[in-house]
Amino acid sequence: EVQLLESGGGLVQPGGSLRLSCAASGFTFSSYAMSWVRQAPGKGLEWVSAISGSGGSTYYADSVKGRFTISRDNSKNTLYLQMNSLRAEDTAVYYCAKVVHYYDILTGYYKRGWFDYWGQGTLVTVSS
Amino acid sequence: EIVMTQSPATLSVSPGERATLSCRASQSVSSNLAWYQQKPGQAPRLLIYGASTRATGIPARFSGSGSGTEFTLTISSLQSEDFAVYYCQQYNNWPPNSFGQGTKLEIK
Numbered sequence: 415e416v417q418l419l420e421s422g423g424g425l426v427q428p429g430g431s432l433r434l435s436c437a438a439s440g441f442t443f444s445s446y447a448m449s450w451v452r453q454a455p456g457k458g459l460e461w462v463s464a465i466s467g468s469g470g471s472t473y474y475a476d477s478v479k480g481r482f483t484i485s486r487d488n489s490k491n492t493l494y495l496q497m498n499s500l501r502a503e504d505t506a507v508y509y510c511a512k513v514v515h516y517y518d519i520l521t522g523y524y525k526r527g528w529f530d531y532w533g534q535g536t537l538v539t540v541s542s
Numbered sequence: 543e544i545v546m547t548q549s550p551a552t553l554s555v556s557p558g559e560r561a562t563l564s565c566r567a568s569q570s571v572s573s574n575l576a577w578y579q580q581k582p583g584q585a586p587r588l589l590i591y592g593a594s595t596r597a598t599g600i601p602a603r604f605s606g607s608g609s610g611t612e613f614t615l616t617i618s619s620l621q622s623e624d625f626a627v628y629y630c631q632q633y634n635n636w637p638p639n640s641f642g643q644g645t646k647l648e649i650k
Contacts, residue, residue: 449639451586459578459586459629461639473637509585516592520572527633528576530597532585 416440416531418510423536430500430540436493436510436533444468444488447513447526450495452506453535460506463495464513464526478504500540507535544568544632548642554650557620563645565613565630573609574634580644581626589628590615617647625649 422434436448449464463484464473472484483496493510511529518525545568555561565575573593578586588597590606593613603618617624630642 451641458644459580459631459641461637461641464637464639475638514591518574525633526636527574528588528591528631529578529586530588530591532587534585 416512418512418531418533420508420510420533420536423508423538425539425541426500427542428501428540431496431498432500432538434495434497434508434510434536434538436495438491438493438510438512441512443486443491447515448486448493449511449513449529450484450493451509451511451529451532452504452538453509454503454506457506462508465493497538500538502540505538505540507537509533509535543638544571544635544640546630546632546640546642548628548630548645550645551643552646552648554648555620556650557622559620559650561617561620561624561647563615563617563628563647565608565615565642567611567613567632570610571632571634574632575606575608575613576631576633577604577606577615578629578631579624579626580629586629620647622649 417439419437450462465484469486481499485494510533512531514527515524516527547566549564575593577590580586594606605616627644629644
């Protein structure tokens with residue numbers, strides 16, 4: 415059974431830092447890209463960042479580029495999100511999600527796809 | 543960046559009736575679209591991928607259709623547990639990945 419368990423959320427002051435973790439189990443972690451998605455209170459889903467299975471490729475939303483860093487430790491089956499220079503607008507529940515790769519018959523390549531499993535989320539509150 | 547627009551924002555439907563939710567992409571995403579269901583206090587759950595393929599364990603009353611820029615999620619006979627927020631997501635070309643703003647399906 416696939417399980418994703420986030421931790422590390424909490425209350426932090428504007429300008430502060432926080433590191434989120436996502437412990438994965440039930441699948442071969444190193445074989446899959448992973449992603450972070452956040453949801454501000456009462457709002458919709460916003461994609462934040464993604465990382466390849468090897469960790470060699472990383473991707474960010476413009477809203478967090480230069481402030482957040484995604485990483486992974488495949489020996490520990492754990493995904494991370496280092497968040498620096500936090501702002502009030504970063505307040506949200508942060509979810510980690512497992513990315514499916516699929517074969518695109520139009521291009522003949524495997525591509526990053528949808529998110530088939532999600533963690534339960536961890537709340538980050540940025541406030542003074 | 544591809545912008546996903548869902549309509550309506552809120553849909554009121556009676557149990558047992560059919561619900562039709564729409565999602566539009568700002569440019570073609572082929573059939574590379576997923577739908578998720580989210581209930582209060584819970585993580586999103588994958589319903590549909592490839593615009594029309596149900597995920598494992600998803601009841602047959604959920605169906606997806608469309609391609610290019612116009613997509614539909616249909617729930618054929620609403621059950622009490624189906625009242626939730628639904629999001630579409632394009633994965634044709636990311637990053638950035640993009641979700642619609644959601645449709646809240648509420649009991650009429």
